[in-house]
Amino acid sequence: xxxxxxxxxxxxxxxxxxxxxxxxxxxxxxxxxxxxxxxxxxxxxxxxxxxxxxxxxxxxxxxxxxxxxxxxxxxxxxxxxxxxxxxxxxxxxxxxxxxxxxxxxxxxxxxxxxxxxxxxxxxxxxxxxxxxxxxxxxxxxxxxxxxxxxxxxxxxxxxxxxxxxxxxxxxxxxxxxxxxxxxxxxxxxxxxxxxxxxxxxxxxxxxxxxxxxxxxxxxxxxxxxxxxxxxxxxxxxxxxxxxxxxxxxxxxxxxxxxxxxxxxxxxxxxxxxxxxxxxxxxxxxxxxxxxxxxxxxxxxxxxxxxxxxxxxxxxxxxxxxxxxxxxxxxxxxxxxxxxxxxxxxxxxxxxxxxxxxxxxxxxxxxxxxxxxxxxxxxxxxxxxxxxxxxxxxxxxxxxxxxxxxxxxxxxxxxxxxxxxxxxxxxxxxxxxxxxxxxxxxxxxxxxxxxxxxxxxxxxxxxxxxxxxxxxxxxxxxxxxxxxxxxxxxxxxxxxxxxxxxxxxxxxxxxxxxxxxxxxxxxxxxxxxxxxxxxxxxxxxxxxxxxxxxxxxxxxxxxxxxxx
Numbered sequence: 394x395x396x397x398x399x400x401x402x403x404x405x406x407x408x409x410x411x412x413x414x415x416x417x418x419x420x421x422x423x424x425x426x427x428x429x430x431x432x433x434x435x436x437x438x439x440x441x442x443x444x445x446x447x448x449x450x451x452x453x454x455x456x457x458x459x460x461x462x463x464x465x466x467x468x469x470x471x472x473x474x475x476x477x478x479x480x481x482x483x484x485x486x487x488x489x490x491x492x493x494x495x496x497x498x499x500x501x502x503x504x505x506x507x508x509x510x511x512x513x514x515x516x517x518x519x520x521x522x523x524x525x526x527x528x529x530x531x532x533x534x535x536x537x538x539x540x541x542x543x544x545x546x547x548x549x550x551x552x553x554x555x556x557x558x559x560x561x562x563x564x565x566x567x568x569x570x571x572x573x574x575x576x577x578x579x580x581x582x583x584x585x586x587x588x589x590x591x592x593x594x595x596x597x598x599x600x601x602x603x604x605x606x607x608x609x610x611x612x613x614x615x616x617x618x619x620x621x622x623x624x625x626x627x628x629x630x631x632x633x634x635x636x637x638x639x640x641x642x643x644x645x646x647x648x649x650x651x652x653x654x655x656x657x658x659x660x661x662x663x664x665x666x667x668x669x670x671x672x673x674x675x676x677x678x679x680x681x682x683x684x685x686x687x688x689x690x691x692x693x694x695x696x697x698x699x700x701x702x703x704x705x706x707x708x709x710x711x712x713x714x715x716x717x718x719x720x721x722x723x724x725x726x727x728x729x730x731x732x733x734x735x736x737x738x739x740x741x742x743x744x745x746x747x748x749x750x751x752x753x754x755x756x757x758x759x760x761x762x763x764x765x766x767x768x769x770x771x772x773x774x775x776x777x778x779x780x781x782x783x784x785x786x787x788x789x790x791x792x793x794x795x796x797x798x799x800x801x802x803x804x805x806x807x808x809x810x811x812x813x814x815x816x817x818x819x820x821x822x823x824x825x826x827x828x829x830x831x832x833x834x835x836x837x838x839x840x841x842x843x844x845x846x847x848x849x850x851x852x853x854x855x856x857x858x859x860x861x862x863x864x865x866x867x868x869x870x871x872x873x874x875x876x877x878x879x880x881x882x883x884x885x886x887x888x889x890x891x892x893x894x895x896x897x898x899x900x901x902x903x904x905x906x907x908x909x910x911x912x913x914x915x916x917x918x919x920x921x922x923x924x925x926x927x928x929x930x931x932x933x934x935x936x937x938x939x940x941x942x943x944x945x946x947x948x949x950x951x952x953x954x955x956x
Contacts, residue, residue: 411437413462414469416502421462424498430455432611437463440585445606447599448587454611456557457495460585464553465500468528474506476550479529480578482571484561485711486511486533486685492557493531505529510546512536514685520545534562534570541577551578559588559595561711564905566895568594575602590731592906624737628751628761628772628849635844636752637665639777640724641672642844643750644702646778646786649720651695653713654704655736657725657902658932665724666704676702679709681900682936707732707902713739723751726760728903728926730767758849774849875909876927877949880918880934887940888913893920901926901933919949 407428408418429437432450440446440463450456464479471478481496483489486509493509500507508522510532516539523545530537530546540546554575556562562571575584575598584603588595599606631639644652656662659680666678677691677700688709694700696715705713707727721737740747751772753761765771778786798804882888890913894905903926910921922930927948934946 412441412466413437414466414503416469417462417465417499420499420502426458430459430611432456432609433459433462435609435611436460436607439607440583441466443583445583445603446585447591447603447606447608448585449589449591449608449610450587456587456611457492458499460555460557460587461492461496461499464529464555465496465503465505467553468500468505469503474528475526476547477527477530478550479553479555480537480548480551480574481529481531481555481557482534482537482562482574483531483557484533484565484567485708486514487688487709487711487713488558489531489533491714493529496529496531500529507531510536510540516545534567534574537574538570541574548574548578551582553583554578554585556584556586556588556598559586559598560590560592563592563594564894565898566891566893566905568598569891571598572601589735624740624747624749626737626749626751626768626770626772627775628753629775629777630753630755630758630849631777631844633754636724636754637668639844640722640752641669642778642780642783643722643752644674645783647720647748647750648786649701649748651698651715651718652702652720652722653710653715653718653736653739654702654722654724655710655727656704656706657727657929659706660932661725662704662706669702669704674702675700676704679703679705681706681708683709707736708899710736710739715739718747720748720750723749723753726751726753726757728901728907728923728929730764731904732902733764734768777844874924875921876924877910878920878922878927878931878934879947879949880920880939881916881945882939882942883914883916883918885915886942888918892939893918896937896939897922897930897934900937901930903930 408421408426409415411429411434432448432454436446436448436456436459440460448456448459450459460481468474468478481492483492489509489511493507497505497507499505506525506527507529508519508527508531510519510530512533512535519540523540532540537546541548556571559571562568584606586595586599586603586606629639629643640654654665654676656665659682662678662680666676669676677694679688679691683691691700691703692713695703698717703710703715704724718740721739723733723736727733727736737747737749740749751761761772880893890911893911893913894908897903897908897920898905903922907923907926908920910919912919931946931948934944936943936945938944
């Protein structure tokens with residue numbers, strides 16, 4: 394076995410071989426990085442030579458370090474640092490904070506000045522930081538464009554632009570913003586584009602703004618290989634009325650160290666958080682309806698372990714990376730297979746084991762089969778644990794905790810209490826202590842209610858329902874499999890198609906490519922979405938803001954009878 398010094402030397406040499414600045418190599422060693430991931434190994438060398446790059450890589454592949462380390466290497470040799478030299482565009486504020494934190498952590502020995510710029514935050518702190526001077530700006534496209542128009546960010550000194558999760562930015566309606574921002578940067582810049590998928594609009598942006606790029610594809614969250622190593626995927630089929638009870642049993646049996654539980658809408662997140670808290674768990678809610686300081690507080694609680702369950706919408710959870718996360722739970726299935734892939738990619742990272750649990754209704758088996766076809770993996774259909782199962786698991790964990798406590802020592806201070814119980818049966822004393830500890834941790838009587846379960850259908854390979862493409866909105870109604878939604882904002886409110894697509898994608902998580910047949914009139918707008926997503930989209934949009942105006946949404950009344 395290698396000694397400590399030799400092991401460190403091997404680690405250093407692996408990153409040093411890539412050509413990185415020695416200070417960055419030393420920093421990576423100090424952070425515990427053992428070896429480059431495939432995307433880092435393939436992307437860093439050409440990026441260090443100044444090449445443009447297209448990387449097809451998803452969350453969990455190490456892509457943040459793949460683009461951050463080369464731009465920091467360039468910063469290390471910069472002779473002047475009076476203006477921002479790097480702009481990183483990301484789809485959400487959560488990802489902006491995460492990327493900014495990572496770049497700052499890697500660049501600590503270089504005194505790298507990194508600023509996250511995103512909406513939902515007052516402008517003044519951002520303006521003060523920009524005035525003091527920053528090297529790297531990590532921004533959402535909308536807020537970056539706001540600063541550009543105000544003249545509070547100058548891009549003439551930008552030498553590196555990174556487009557991270559470009560397909561997500563496209564789905565959220567940011568394609569035009571990206572074009573405008575890139576047009577304001579020097580043509581001599583180095584450009585890096587990272588995307589899990591490569592739709593035509595992203596290919597077009599790459600073709601216009603990248604010069605002879607190196608192209609790299611790395612299998613991560615099912616990007617190419619159709620597999621999710623080290624993630625156990627389990628599904629429970631239960632009627633809707635029993636889903637909460639089933640979730641409680643599963644959580645009791647699994648005892649996750651930290652779990653991320655997904656719901657579709659804000660109201661469903663709040664309802665489930667309250668229900669879990671009433672059952673004795675420590676949940677926190679996270680969704681787009683919360684103020685930024687609330688979201689920051691929730692994430693501090695979750696990262697510190699003071700909350701062990703985080704109940705969130707897809708949009709709010711984008712970009713989250715919590716090292717001690719062990720479980721992802723789909724309490725409600727997402728709208729499509731790609732969001733499912735992004736959800737379960739939160740666990741099983743960096744060689745760690747992870748668990749993905751889905752609590753589904755029997756009628757949702759078609760959606761589960763679609764996920765199986767995309768992932769190339771079958772769900773393990775499991776029986777909901779009984780009350781006896783849960784009790785047995787608790788006793789097993791109690792025995793483990795007792796052994797660990799004895800091994801840790803420090804029990805002498807309890808000898809006095811034990812001596813006062815002299816004359817009692819030692820076995821009964823131990824059992825009574827177990828009973829007290831169990832009651833304190835898990836409450837009163839266990840849940841013994843029967844939970845009906847459904848067996849999976851035998852025909853697991855049936856075809857998905859085919860949804861025809863939209864014909865565009867007209868008086869005959871939406872296309873087959875689609876629903877027409879009325880939104881109370883139009884041209885008079887400054888609404889453009891990209892505003893509608895961005896709002897729907899951001900609030901509901903519905904991919905932008907599923908939003909069709911957009912028609913904007915002076916006072917209202919109409920859009921077509923898949924029928925099975927319509928009610929979710931309507932609920933997500935009601936109360937949201939478009940161009941500063943609160944809107945309402947409903948099914949278009951001219952076609953309600955066609956349902």
